[in-house]
Amino acid sequence: MPMSQTHDQATSTNIQTEQRTLAVQCRGVIKEFGAGQARIRVLRGIDLDIYAGETTFLVGPSGCGKTTLISVIAGLLRPNEGTVSLYGEMTSQMRGGALVHFRAINLGFVFQQFNLLPALNAAENAAVPLVVQGMSLSKAVRKASELLERLEMGKHKNKYPNQLSGGQQQRIAIARALVHNPRLVICDEPTASLDAQTGHAVMEMLQELAGAPDRAVIVVTHDSRIYSFADRIATMSDGQITSVKTKQESQLTSDVNH
Amino acid sequence: MLKIGVLITILTGTGNTSNMWRIALKMLFNDQAKYIGLVIGVAFSTLLINQQMGIFLGLLSRAGALIDDVPEANIWVMDPGVKNLDTVFPLRDTELSRVRGVEGVQWAVPYFKAMATVRTQTGQLESALLVGADDQSMVGIPSVFVMGSAEDLRKPDAVAVNEDGFGKVWRGEKISLGNTVELNDRRAVVVAIIKDSPKFTSSITFYTRYSQALAYTNNGRNQLSFVLVRTSPDYTEKEVTENINAQTGLMALSSSDFRDKAVQYVIDNTGIPVSFGTVIALGIIVGVCVVGLMFNLFVLENLKHFAVLKAIGTSNFRLIGMVALQACVVGFVGYGTGLGAAAMFFEFAGRNPNFAGFFLPWQIAIASGGVAAAIIALASMVALRRVLFIEPAIVFRG
Structure with a gap:
């Protein structure tokens, strides 16, 4: 079943479809910036379903609205029109503390520039989402350290971001995104600041750790070298989803084109 | 680092609610240059206010020193034209x-x-x-x-x-x-x-x-x-x-009235209050400007980190608490440093006869604490606003 659907088809879709849990459901999402004549419509009616247990890549040219879309999905931006629901909860209608709390529990982020706090060491950085949820720093650090061990970063857990390479920093960022077991992990260009080999290793690690039947992973990327890690690839152009294909469908199209 | 860790634990305690505060303090202490600059800004203002006010009050108290030295008499009688102790019309x-x-x-x-x-x-x-x-x-x-x-x-x-x-x-x-x-x-x-x-x-x-x-x-x-x-x-x-x-x-005045008259004469007829007032005002203005600019710079440089915390699920209320804590720590440390420096000044300068009798009244120390708090409040107001209205989606910008 294609992930891009007409609005009518989509509204009739249940959260449970073909035994798969619907993690993200966007319907008619419009996002505009600016006011008056300077107003720009960045998202032009996005309909998109993303399922748990899958890694969905969001690809497309620069400026097509990928980052805006994941910001809307994450609840960091509010859509002007349309709805966004995560695991059946209508996040686009949530306000203030409820949305913040929902984000703290359910979302994990991996950023292009890692965005680690320079004042905290690797383990403390990875522990931040747990601390935000109210866990004591020492307990959170212990839990984060266990995850860092799995990421083969145990010996670096006391190092500060400026003492780590780009690849190592991104691993810490992945640990931070996963330490609190979120149901949706959003990655923005996770390999853009890394060389090919490190990028590949980071994606392997992300797939290994984030891949879970009840968890969805969204990856925004320009890096075609890592497309093989996608279960589905949604292509965006000019603020709209133009296609959603499975990995097999994408490979087939690629072969035909070649 | 161990000492800073202990200091943070002392300042924030170990409860769950204090963990974000610990992160806030780590952020503050991590940028040592700015932290020291902020502390020096507050300390400089506090020192200037206390030192100048202490000297000013010490000078004023000298205007009535002769009266203070004759506690046996409680009324001074003089020519009605006398305005102070130094201008005497003989009887x-x-x-x-x-x-x-x-x-x-x-x-x-x-x-x-x-x-x-x-x-x-x-x-x-x-x-x-x-x-x-x-x-x-x-x-x-x-x-x-x-x-x-x-x-x-x-x-x-x-x-x-x-x-x-x-x-x-x-x-x-x-x-x-x-x-x-x-x-x-x-x-x-x-x-x-x-x-x-x-x-x-x-x-x-x-x-x-x-x-x-x-x-x-x-x-x-x-x-x-x-x-x-x-x-x-x-x-x-x-x-x-x-x-x-x-x-x-003749004119008869109680000792206290005569003393007040002598002090008032100095206030009304010399440039001393304006001179000291100007220095104190400059101290406050420089304090607000320096601390305000540096604190804003500090918050600006950490804005993306605050945005990350916000995206991860930290509420505005908590973020404001973090920034307010950072401001308070800067204020307290700066005020303590400045007050300590002022106390040392009066302790050591008091040994010089030219500075004899100058002192640091506790009222001035408390008042300067209020001024330091005001400096910090003014300085952090813009910073708090920045953090409050920060767009968490900026975390996705490269």
Whole structure:
């Protein structure tokens, strides 16, 4: 079943479809910036379903609205029109503390520039989402350290971001995104600041750790070298989803084109 | 790092709610250059306010130093034209008897005060204050004698000199008795050393008997500067001053009123308050500007990190708490440093006779704490606004 659907088809879709849990459901999402004549419509009616247990890549040219879309999905931006629901909860209608709390529990982020706090060491950085949820720093650090061990970063857990390479920093960022077991992990260009080999290793690690039947992973990327890690690839152009294909469908199209 | 860790634990405690505060403090202490700059900004303002206010109040207190040194008298009688202690219009000698005859006056004694020229042993001339106290009672002589006694002043040519003044006239000498000096070209013998309150106009003060003081000035009769009065126990100061005013035509003021009048004269007729006020205002303005700019810079540089925390699920309320905590820590450390520096200044500077009597009143210390709090509040207002309205989606911008 294609992930891009007409609005009518989509509204009739249940959260449970073909035994798969619907993690993200966007319907008619419009996002505009600016006011008056300077107003720009960045998202032009996005309909998109993303399922748990899958890694969905969001690809497309620069400026097509990928980052805006994941910001809307994450609840960091509010859509002007349309709805966004995560695991059946209508996040686009949530306000203030409820949305913040929902984000703290359910979302994990991996950023292009890692965005680690320079004042905290690797383990403390990875522990931040747990601390935000109210866990004591020492307990959170212990839990984060266990995850860092799995990421083969145990010996670096006391190092500060400026003492780590780009690849190592991104691993810490992945640990931070996963330490609190979120149901949706959003990655923005996770390999853009890394060389090919490190990028590949980071994606392997992300797939290994984030891949879970009840968890969805969204990856925004320009890096075609890592497309093989996608279960589905949604292509965006000019603020709209133009296609959603499975990995097999994408490979087939690629072969035909070649 | 261990020390900073311990400090953070002390400041935030170990409860769950304090964990974000610990992160906030780690962020603050991590940027050591800015942290030190912020602390110095607050400390500088606090030091300037306390030091300048302390000196200002010390100077003002000197305006009434002579009055403070004569606690036995509670009323000072003078010519109605007198505005302060330094501008004296002499009274006729007979005024003393008239004051003594006023109802409610327990006793009244003459008091002489004038400037005199002292020739030091090196031949240099110094300006000194000459005080003449009642020959019989010695009322008018400060009560703290470092060497000698009031009785010694009954000897011929006998004078007492204040401790700081001795150091100025006989530089480098240990204080001792028996030294001679020329006072208005007449010989005077130091028979006592006195500890008195620092004066506004001169740091050298010679004390002697009233009759001896007149002899040093060579002006003959009618040189009575003030009449010092003690009220009878059955009368109030107000009653007696009113009686003296009415019956003699002179001006009688209670010691406290005269002191206030002398202080007010300095405030109204000198540039001292404006000068000190300007420095204090500059201290506050510089404090607000420096701390404000640096704190904003600090928050601006950490804005993306605050945005990350916000995206991860930190509420606005918590973020504001983090920034407010950072501001408070800067304020407290800066205020403590500045206050400590001011206290050290008064402690060490007080050993210099020129700074004698200057002090740091607790009221000023508390008030400067309020100013430091205001500086921090003003400085962090813009920063708090930035954090409050930060768009968490900026975390996705490269």
